[in-house]
Amino acid sequence: MPVGKRIYLKRELPDPELVQKFKEIPGANIADTMGRSCAMNPRIRLVSQPKSPIAVGVALTVKGRAGDNLALHSALNIAKEGDFIVVSNESDDTRALMGMIMMSYLCEYKKIAGIILDGPIRDIDEIRCLDFPVYATGTTPGGPYKEGPGEVNVPISCGEVSINPGDIIVADSDGVIVIPKKDAAEILVEAEKLQATDAAKVIESGKGTVNRSWVEKTLVEKGFEIIDDIYRG
Numbered sequence: 588m589p590v591g592k593r594i595y596l597k598r599e600l601p602d603p604e605l606v607q608k609f610k611e612i613p614g615a616n617i618a619d620t621m622g623r624s625c626a627m628n629p630r631i632r633l634v635s636q637p638k639s640p641i642a643v644g645v646a647l648t649v650k651g652r653a654g655d656n657l658a659l660h661s662a663l664n665i666a667k668e669g670d671f672i673v674v675s676n677e678s679d680d681t682r683a684l685m686g687m688i689m690m691s692y693l694c695e696y697k698k699i700a701g702i703i704l705d706g707p708i709r710d711i712d713e714i715r716c717l718d719f720p721v722y723a724t725g726t727t728p729g730g731p732y733k734e735g736p737g738e739v740n741v742p743i744s745c746g747e748v749s750i751n752p753g754d755i756i757v758a759d760s761d762g763v764i765v766i767p768k769k770d771a772a773e774i775l776v777e778a779e780k781l782q783a784t785d786a787a788k789v790i791e792s793g794k795g796t797v798n799r800s801w802v803e804k805t806l807v808e809k810g811f812e813i814i815d816d817i818y819r820g
Contacts, residue, residue, distance in 0.1 A: 595740035597740070606644070625765050627763040633722055644669055644755075645753055646750050646751070646754045646756050647740065650739075652732075652734075652737060653677035654681055654732055655737060662739050663693060668698045670700060671700045672693070672701075672703070674702070675745045678705060680725060682727065694719035702722070704722065708723045749765075
């Protein structure tokens, strides 16, 4: 088997109903139930204008050589509705991995959930108007290579987060988080609980009635000194 040049056509997929339930929960609430360690680096940001505030889908992973989109083209061919294509790119920012031609194929014909690129795009004037979730690191007119190597549906790292094929992707205006498919049911229960308590805290904060005693308690526990005086250098 030619490692580095493999295209896997199948993935272990989570329950579709479970996936869709995450669409009602902001990414921040989900991330807080996962040790706050599941969010992609904010260099990967939303560059389009999807009408839906939260996008969810199942990871179709692409492992590409820096600035090369041959494996990504393969992923376009096998992607299905509900997939979220996630592309590693060795953190390269010198070549756009795709533009409006490929994007139109994905959002209009394939109708996938969205795409995340650890690299730039081009044709931003058209892409920024799309009602389709596009996450990228920036823009450049420089185009990609199409030579490989690359792999599809293998474990990757994107935005300093590990992603396995079939993991659940939740993306909103804050950014992107990754939910391991084997833990998704448990995470959903905890995230729904946190979302309910968080909403109450927002109301209490606005009224000034939220309990903030934990701040002083934590400062003491961490060894902070509270000085009722001004600093004198």
